[in-house]
Amino acid sequence: MTTSLASGVSCATPLVETDRVQLGHGSGGKMSAALLRDRFMPLLDNPVLRQCADAAVVPVEAGEIAISTDTFVVSPLEFPGGNIGSLAVHGTLNDLAMMGARPKFLTAGFVLEEGLHLDVLDRVVAAMATAALANGVALIAGDTKVVERGRADGLYLNTTGVGLMDGAFRPRPDAVQNGDVLIISGPVACHGMAIMSAREGLEFEAEIRSDSACLVPLVERLRERVGSAVHAMRDPTRGGLASALNELAATSGIGVLLHEGAVVVPPPVAAACEMLGLDPLYVANEGVLVAFVAPDAAPEALAALRSHPLGTRAAVAGHAVSDNPGLVVLRTTIGSRRVVDMLPGDQLPRIC
Amino acid sequence: MTTSLASGVSCATPLVETDRVQLGHGSGGKMSAALLRDRFMPLLDNPVLRQCADAAVVPVEAGEIAISTDTFVVSPLEFPGGNIGSLAVHGTLNDLAMMGARPKFLTAGFVLEEGLHLDVLDRVVAAMATAALANGVALIAGDTKVVERGRADGLYLNTTGVGLMDGAFRPRPDAVQNGDVLIISGPVACHGMAIMSAREGLEFEAEIRSDSACLVPLVERLRERVGSAVHAMRDPTRGGLASALNELAATSGIGVLLHEGAVVVPPPVAAACEMLGLDPLYVANEGVLVAFVAPDAAPEALAALRSHPLGTRAAVAGHAVSDNPGLVVLRTTIGSRRVVDMLPGDQLPRIC
Numbered sequence: 001m002t003t004s005l006a007s008g009v010s011c012a013t014p015l016v017e018t019d020r021v022q023l024g025h026g027s028g029g030k031m032s033a034a035l036l037r038d039r040f041m042p043l044l045d046n047p048v049l050r051q052c053a054d055a056a057v058v059p060v061e062a063g064e065i066a067i068s069t070d071t072f073v074v075s076p077l078e079f080p081g082g083n084i085g086s087l088a089v090h091g092t093l094n095d096l097a098m099m100g101a102r103p104k105f106l107t108a109g110f111v112l113e114e115g116l117h118l119d120v121l122d123r124v125v126a127a128m129a130t131a132a133l134a135n136g137v138a139l140i141a142g143d144t145k146v147v148e149r150g151r152a153d154g155l156y157l158n159t160t161g162v163g164l165m166d167g168a169f170r171p172r173p174d175a176v177q178n179g180d181v182l183i184i185s186g187p188v189a190c191h192g193m194a195i196m197s198a199r200e201g202l203e204f205e206a207e208i209r210s211d212s213a214c215l216v217p218l219v220e221r222l223r224e225r226v227g228s229a230v231h232a233m234r235d236p237t238r239g240g241l242a243s244a245l246n247e248l249a250a251t252s253g254i255g256v257l258l259h260e261g262a263v264v265v266p267p268p269v270a271a272a273c274e275m276l277g278l279d280p281l282y283v284a285n286e287g288v289l290v291a292f293v294a295p296d297a298a299p300e301a302l303a304a305l306r307s308h309p310l311g312t313r314a315a316v317a318g319h320a321v322s323d324n325p326g327l328v329v330l331r332t333t334i335g336s337r338r339v340v341d342m343l344p345g346d347q348l349p350r351i352c
Numbered sequence: 353m354t355t356s357l358a359s360g361v362s363c364a365t366p367l368v369e370t371d372r373v374q375l376g377h378g379s380g381g382k383m384s385a386a387l388l389r390d391r392f393m394p395l396l397d398n399p400v401l402r403q404c405a406d407a408a409v410v411p412v413e414a415g416e417i418a419i420s421t422d423t424f425v426v427s428p429l430e431f432p433g434g435n436i437g438s439l440a441v442h443g444t445l446n447d448l449a450m451m452g453a454r455p456k457f458l459t460a461g462f463v464l465e466e467g468l469h470l471d472v473l474d475r476v477v478a479a480m481a482t483a484a485l486a487n488g489v490a491l492i493a494g495d496t497k498v499v500e501r502g503r504a505d506g507l508y509l510n511t512t513g514v515g516l517m518d519g520a521f522r523p524r525p526d527a528v529q530n531g532d533v534l535i536i537s538g539p540v541a542c543h544g545m546a547i548m549s550a551r552e553g554l555e556f557e558a559e560i561r562s563d564s565a566c567l568v569p570l571v572e573r574l575r576e577r578v579g580s581a582v583h584a585m586r587d588p589t590r591g592g593l594a595s596a597l598n599e600l601a602a603t604s605g606i607g608v609l610l611h612e613g614a615v616v617v618p619p620p621v622a623a624a625c626e627m628l629g630l631d632p633l634y635v636a637n638e639g640v641l642v643a644f645v646a647p648d649a650a651p652e653a654l655a656a657l658r659s660h661p662l663g664t665r666a667a668v669a670g671h672a673v674s675d676n677p678g679l680v681v682l683r684t685t686i687g688s689r690r691v692v693d694m695l696p697g698d699q700l701p702r703i704c
Contacts, residue, residue, distance in 0.1 A: 022697065023697070023701045024696065024697020025697075026425075026590075026701065026702075027590065027591060027695065027697050027699070027701070028589070028590030028591030028595050029591050029595060029694050029695035029696055029697055029699075030694050030695065030696045030697070031696055031697045032591075033694070051524075051525070051526070052525065052599070052603060053450075053451055053524065053525050054420060054446075054447040054448070054450040054451055054525070054586065054587070055418040055419060055420035055447050055448050055450070055451040055453060055513075055515070056418065056419045056420070057416050057417070057418045057451060057453070057517060058416060058417060058418075058419065059415070059416050060412050060414065060415065060416065060417050061414050062412065062413050062414035063411070063412065064409050064410060064411050064412065065409070065410060065412050065417070065514075066407040066408065066409045066410075067407060067408045067410065067457060067459060067492060067493050067512075067514060068406060068407035068408070068459075068493055069459035069460070069461045069493050069494065069495050069510070069512055070461065070495045071461035071462065071463055071495050071496075071497050071510060072497075073463060073497045073499050094406075095406040095407050096406070096407050098405075098406040098407070099405055099406055099407040099409060101407060101409070105419060107419060107420075107421035107512050108421070109421045109422065109423035109461070109510040109512070110423065111423055111425060111463070111508050140419060141419050141420055141421050141512075142421065143421050143422045143423050143510075144423075145423050145424075145425045145508075145702075146701070147425050147505065147508075147702060148701070148702075150502065151504065151505045152503065152504060152508075153499065153503045156463050156497075156499075156504075156508065158421070158423060158461040158495075158510035158512070160421055160459050160461070160493075160510070160512035161407075162417075162419060162514065163407070165409060172403075172405065173403070173404065173405050173406070174403070234406060235406070237380070238378075238379065238380030239379060239380030239381050239384075243380050243381060247404070251404060342381045342382050342385070343379060343381035343382065344376065344381055344382045344383055345374065345375070345376020345377075345379050345381055345382070345383045347379070347381075349375045349378065349379070349498070349500070350378075350497075350499060350500075
């Protein structure tokens, strides 16, 4: 029932060494195995991944797990402050942390474009490995597909994370309460403007760097010092602070009053936004969290955030109100008020 | 610190109704929310997904979980016997099942190309929902990104699955033992040739349909009737039967003797392979499993597989041997022997 092996090989990609991704790297054959062995395993090696099984098997204790998935299509792949690999790991760990979970396991699914320089892939995988290791997370399963030149844009990367819940600490997007204090952990709009600058080749006075960072240490400090007084958290990524607050307002059925003067935008970032006509409230962040905290715990929560390098500029930026449920209202520095709506569509495509 | 909201809106995608994916659908703003609300939730709705949290939180019992990730880039998106949605769900559930896990949870990460017809997306999501529901699996988290026209090929889809292990049943790719009987659950090469036919617009006498199917029911029957006598399983997808057997031979350090006459290739599939010069042993399957079973349990395992519609043509197709560890040797119908190696690169790109 088989034709000769030679006929099967006749249309196969030749096994030549090059410095670029070839379609054969996605074949499931020897080139796929070599890519895994030579490019991924040296950086990501761990006992579970080494089994090369169809699925990774890991122990869990009884309780609850949190699962989050995110696909990254950021352009360019490398930017000041990170690359798609570190961004993906941070982004997925942050999503788990926002629910109060402690991230434990991570999977990676690559779509590689034929022709991608393998040294770019190496840097992306290295950044993933570093980010995972730094946060005590094991990358335990992966998958690589290759598409023809012109059918992707270098590479796309899905990361899916699994974390373990801790019974007592359960922030939820629908749990914001009237009177809760809104704390923002740091300056906003850096990631989006770093990507825009890199993409458009814009030169500003100071380099704008992405704030891409793992928020787990900040969340751990909140957990330790104020615990269940943290009612809700979110990391304001795609769509920025405005979208994250709108989502929490809608899900919890409360209003949010946001004090413009308390929202920190670094001057170079503000200047870049001004020049490009972009509103920093809608620009993506990748290393900032917003938390709604019970009023009596707010000072301690603020102190907890400020005790970590990522949170030194944490500030109270508003509170939850019973007026205007589902809406975010900005009190501007001159005292006027306006509704901060969600944008209909894109301000900045492919930011993460 | 904010410019006026109007300036932020000025470059946003207008909120118009069209029948195609637009960049704004990936914005994290109103269009993203509408896509989720109108296209995904009606088909996929469940209590966990409805929370719209950063991560899905689900209960687990103490023990072990299995995690598998897979990205699908199949071209075309729809083909006889399925589409990328059903293929992704089946593929991920099958990977979990091959490790003996019972699939429970699934995540989906979409990369959509601007311009994709929304009715194609609807059919893909509907197929995912049907496949998940039919197998008792909940899709609990998802993510959607949109890239510009010409930066993808319709859509790419990552599915990551989580399953629960059952202590007693633990097939592993490194556990094949000398003397184990190799059972193949059904005819091979159907998926790959269905894709090739659809992609190239080839007409054969009979339509070739993908065998895409969830193998969980077959695995359940093996679990119930022969349990731990199943030493290793694999679904021979990308790279086909030859690659899967080579991987098991290498990982377990045994040789595999494969009987050509016992490998079933449906006549239209064999004819298509012959015409295209492809070796069916290397053509992808998406609804077939191979199992290495202890010799005394092999008849019962075969009967268990044959008792399910997916396994009516299950057959003993060889066994594990101590000769030639790491190699797969084919005994042809005329009695000659040849090594069935892994292919270097691609026979058929973008088959899954």
